[in-house]
Amino acid sequence: MRISALAAAADLPVATVKYYLREGLLHPGVATSATQATYDDSHVRRIRLIRALTGPVGLSVQQARTILGLVDDPGDDLYATLGRAVSALPPPVDEASVDDPDPYPRARAALEALGQVYDPHYAAVAQLEAALAATEDAGMPISDARLRAYGHQLHELAEYDLERMPQEPHSAVEYTVLGTALYEPVILALRRLAHQDVAARRALGG
Amino acid sequence: MRISALAAAADLPVATVKYYLREGLLHPGVATSATQATYDDSHVRRIRLIRALTGPVGLSVQQARTILGLVDDPGDDLYATLGRAVSALPPPVDEASVDDPDPYPRARAALEALGQVYDPHYAAVAQLEAALAATEDAGMPISDARLRAYGHQLHELAEYDLERMPQEPHSAVEYTVLGTALYEPVILALRRLAHQDVAARRALGG
DNA sequence: TATTATTGGAGAGTATCACTATCCAATCAT
């Protein structure tokens, strides 16, 4: 399969495929001469993954490259790899200054109330802090009770997810990293639809 | 309060405040002369809301304008207003062609399995379809069982949210529209942290 | 074999976005 066939298979302009190659999201094909290389089905699947991450998941090309890099080359510490993946996911957070004794007060309080184990360097802690601060800034702070309710439901979801994690290390990384990124839009859409369902049932007196 | 004081109160450059005024995100101050206007605390709060929406929530200025417009001027149909708000939220979806008899097969199957009421024109249906298609394209399709598990948990969250919706129409719109947008980053961060918690407990043999 | 088409690769061009900077005459503060 040459580049034009690959582009046709992925339903993209050739220029865009070249762009992904240049940016290192897509592995080069096997060069058969100075001006020819062949691509196979793995390249088609990779492009589909790139489009999934830059489309519905909403990652930039830069962020997608990081996520793909972690899946390609996970390292031996699943925990650290997942941490790096979460750092690459939006919303972006700037790291706290070293001298701040309590950089994430809202997140800390929330996680303590939930009784959850957490690593303060994990990017999601800063993301939670920023999200909670945003609800306050916007004049709609989240109550402790709501936070506990959310935390409890999401913890159950997390247990469901982890129970189904593959044993084999490489598959586990792929499952965890891609599952975190790819399933998030599904969760948001389901929540929006659940709101609509509940509202509709109440309006009908159900 | 003049524009420079407003900018200082919001910790933003004056040029940025002018930009929000130009873009219609921020209501003009009361003009006291040809080259002077006064702003008050409502403008400070509005800027905080704008920053919350364009920051952690990740909306573009365009999308934030739509959301703010709905909160400012909700119309009398809460249902339709929420629909418009969800349309403005990412991920963006292009509307299905009119002649397609079954534009959202995956979303339809999922919602039927969950027994949920839904309006096919609701943007979240298309968003769910795109999210599910993305998981398939990426080679990690969501199983029916997982979809049911997610749907069930999120439905409980939605019930919690709707039980706490204010009665008064204007407050209800604000609660629903802003709650949908502002609480989503909290949910994603909590899920990521719940994954970490569950993983850590399992690693410790808990 | 001649000729046309396509390729990989490099470079530059384009459109959008979210600011950011510069100007201006009018007005305010001192």
Place this chain on the structure above:
DNA sequence: ATGATTGGATAGTGATACTCTCCAATAATA
């Protein structure tokens, strides 16, 4: 009186995600 500030308009900036143009080398076809 004089310098600073204002609202408003216009233009400039840097980042992002493509998209286009060129090129000589090679492939495909006549």
